[in-house]
Amino acid sequence: MYRGYLIDKALIGTDVHLKAGCVSCHRGDHRAATREEAHKGLVSRPSDNIETCAPCHKQISANYAKSLHYTTIGQRNGVIKRMSPEEVKQFDAKAFEQSCRSCHASCGGCHVKAPPVGGIGIGLIKGHKFVKRDEGKTCAFCHGGRVYTEYTGEYGGRADVHYQKGKMCVDCHSKEEMHGDGNLYLSKNDVKTRPACKNCHELGKESKLTARLSHRNHRGKVSCYGCHSAGEYRNCSDCHVETHSQAKPGFALGLSRDGKTLTTLRLIPTIRDTFKAVGIKMEQYDALPNYWDTPAHNIRKRTARTRSCDACHVEGKGFLQKEKLIKDGSKANEKLIVKPKPLSR
Amino acid sequence: MRKLRLPLVLFVILLLLPAAALAKVGAPLVSTDWLQKNLENPRLVVLDVRKVEEYKAGHIPNAVNAFYGAWAVKRGELLNELPAIDELFDTIGGAGIDADSLVVVVGKTTTVPDQFDMTRVAWTLKYAGVANVAVLDGGQNKWVKDGKAVSTDAVRAKAKAYRGKINRGLFVNKDYVLKSLGKAVILDVRAPDFYEGKQKLPFVQKAGRIKGAVNLPVGQLFTPEGLYKDQAALAALATTAVGADKSREIIAYCDTGKTCTAWAFILTDMLGYENVKIYDGSAMEWLKDPDAPAEP
Numbered sequence: 001m002y003r004g005y006l007i008d009k010a011l012i013g014t015d016v017h018l019k020a021g022c023v024s025c026h027r028g029d030h031r032a033a034t035r036e037e038a039h040k041g042l043v044s045r046p047s048d049n050i051e052t053c054a055p056c057h058k059q060i061s062a063n064y065a066k067s068l069h070y071t072t073i074g075q076r077n078g079v080i081k082r083m084s085p086e087e088v089k090q091f092d093a094k095a096f097e098q099s100c101r102s103c104h105a106s107c108g109g110c111h112v113k114a115p116p117v118g119g120i121g122i123g124l125i126k127g128h129k130f131v132k133r134d135e136g137k138t139c140a141f142c143h144g145g146r147v148y149t150e151y152t153g154e155y156g157g158r159a160d161v162h163y164q165k166g167k168m169c170v171d172c173h174s175k176e177e178m179h180g181d182g183n184l185y186l187s188k189n190d191v192k193t194r195p196a197c198k199n200c201h202e203l204g205k206e207s208k209l210t211a212r213l214s215h216r217n218h219r220g221k222v223s224c225y226g227c228h229s230a231g232e233y234r235n236c237s238d239c240h241v242e243t244h245s246q247a248k249p250g251f252a253l254g255l256s257r258d259g260k261t262l263t264t265l266r267l268i269p270t271i272r273d274t275f276k277a278v279g280i281k282m283e284q285y286d287a288l289p290n291y292w293d294t295p296a297h298n299i300r301k302r303t304a305r306t307r308s309c310d311a312c313h314v315e316g317k318g319f320l321q322k323e324k325l326i327k328d329g330s331k332a333n334e335k336l337i338v339k340p341k342p343l344s345r
Numbered sequence: 346m347r348k349l350r351l352p353l354v355l356f357v358i359l360l361l362l363p364a365a366a367l368a369k370v371g372a373p374l375v376s377t378d379w380l381q382k383n384l385e386n387p388r389l390v391v392l393d394v395r396k397v398e399e400y401k402a403g404h405i406p407n408a409v410n411a412f413y414g415a416w417a418v419k420r421g422e423l424l425n426e427l428p429a430i431d432e433l434f435d436t437i438g439g440a441g442i443d444a445d446s447l448v449v450v451v452g453k454t455t456t457v458p459d460q461f462d463m464t465r466v467a468w469t470l471k472y473a474g475v476a477n478v479a480v481l482d483g484g485q486n487k488w489v490k491d492g493k494a495v496s497t498d499a500v501r502a503k504a505k506a507y508r509g510k511i512n513r514g515l516f517v518n519k520d521y522v523l524k525s526l527g528k529a530v531i532l533d534v535r536a537p538d539f540y541e542g543k544q545k546l547p548f549v550q551k552a553g554r555i556k557g558a559v560n561l562p563v564g565q566l567f568t569p570e571g572l573y574k575d576q577a578a579l580a581a582l583a584t585t586a587v588g589a590d591k592s593r594e595i596i597a598y599c600d601t602g603k604t605c606t607a608w609a610f611i612l613t614d615m616l617g618y619e620n621v622k623i624y625d626g627s628a629m630e631w632l633k634d635p636d637a638p639a640e641p
Contacts, residue, residue: 136396136398137398152397152412152414153414156419158419163397164411164415164436164439166397166401166499168401300432301435302431302432
């Protein structure tokens with residue numbers, strides 16, 4: 001028997017959340033004699049309404065209501081810049097709530113029951129225990145298409161060195177980042193509590209001279225990912241409202257959104273007719289490129305580019321090239337192409 | 346002075362006894378009882394190769410974690426390839442292992458392919474110059490089933506700079522296998538349907554086997570309970586398939602270079618075959634090459 005949905009009876013008397021009884025969160029009628037009557041008014045995902053948790057977790061709930069995990073506003077803002085004001089209204093009415101917003105994370109989605117993805121879930125994380133963290137059963141599901149499998153190496157590359165050393169998501173992505181810090185951010189790029197490599201790896205303190213020199217020479221010119229991403233990561237493309245997207249491995253180096261740094265870029269799935277089925281042409285499609293900065297979660301100390309200067313400066317391995325851009329892509333793509341600088345030997 | 350010498354010698358012998366008893370783990374397989382009794386040995390490294398989240402949920406006390414993906418990587422299209430030497434040495438040293446360590450590799454045995462993570466890592470350690478390596482028979486699953494203690498405290502290994510002597514002969518490439526056809530025993534450890542060309546895995550180009558290979562499936566290694574069979578039973582199986590000449594060269598392969606390490610490990614470390622090698626590219630590489638002799 002699959003036990004993913006069975007509640008651990010021992011928790012009922014011990015876990016503070018379960019002491020008040022199931023009805024305190026799930027409603028229904030626990031005095032009813034029949035299943036049908038007992039389930040009247042049942043709320044299967046109580047924490048979809050933040051007010052369920054707010055009475056006890058006031059500050060976290062207030063912050064969470066504004067967080068990107070809850071609002072998923074980052075997804076909206078990532079695409080509406082391609083649309084006219086009229087199209088944005090259409091998008092909000094016909095696509096955002098039904099598609100992007102439908103997968104927002106509730107409190108329970110991380111602390112009680114693993115979030116279902118594509119309608120499939122593994123059920124309770126630990127017999128309905130309210131767990132602080134269990135990234136392999138929570139983060140891994142929503143971020144499992146790209147980030148998580150890349151991080152563990154299961155996508156087919158090398159595992160991220162941080163995973164190899166036992167670091168899980170929350171070891172870098174703080175509680176404040178997960179719950180929100182009370183500010184309403186429009187994109188993950190604006191979040192002040194995002195992790196940064198330099199929080200742990202102080203430049204100038206490397207034990208090897210070659211590493212110190214290399215970091216000094218590339219500082220401000222190449223992102224950490226640019227050199228330390230181990231290789232191919234998942235790139236999704238060809239997304240349509242009705243049929244979703246295709247995925248294949250790829251690796252690209254190009255210009256960051258800051259306009260000056262070389263970094264890893266990931267093909268994003270939005271194409272010209274992604275929202276055709278809901279009548280949105282994306283009149284300003286070319287306002288954004290199809291390749292976006294990506295913090296590739298496959299970091300290694302040694303990569304082809306750290307082993308040899310020639311990998312970039314002579315061979316230009318992995319650099320985005322005009323002839324390799326996706327067909328009928330955004331006109332903004334060409335602006336991302338960077339020509340590797342020759343070495344002065 | 347002479348009076349002092351005997352007690353001193355005895356004292357030194359006593360001091361060295363635990364190390365001597367464990368100078369070699371002995372068999373390539375250790376039982377959960379053996380491991381429990383030897384957990385406190387300072388030279389023993391229990392190496393848990395499961396995923397980080399599985400390790401953190403409960404592991405053998407004192408076990409360090411360096412999960413499977415650090416030991417076998419994808420290179421080009423080929424799965425389960427050796428990492429670069431410097432990366433491999435970093436992984437070994439990071440786990441607190443040195444060339445004299447006594448290493449017991451622990452993995453899970455939930456599915457059939459899981460079972461072979463342990464032997465692939467053990468074989469890789471031998472390749473890197475760690476001589477005393479064993480695998481836990483039945484893995485973490487057996488440990489838990491036996492009701493033995495588990496810990497959720499992640500162990501931070503005392504990292505060392507590992508510098509071992511590479512045993513290059515333990516892994517061979519396609520060219521080597523080509524030159525060895527008709528001379529060495531080519532051992533296909535896949536299930537009979539795969540050996541006979543009736544079935545293939547999706548990532549293998551075509552069905553079939555290396556020309557002239559003999560078959561000794563990995564399924565025959567285990568009892569119905571999923572533990573390794575005893576030495577006599579395994580020796581009988583091995584003799585039938587590859588012969589009794591312990592000095593003859595044997596090149597084992599499978600689909601990706603992982604499962605074949607189980608027979609290679611048993612042949613070498615339990616049964617005393619002296620010249621066993623792994624063809625790392627295995628069927629994935631061989632059967633993709635139209636010029637590589639294959640049958641049927």
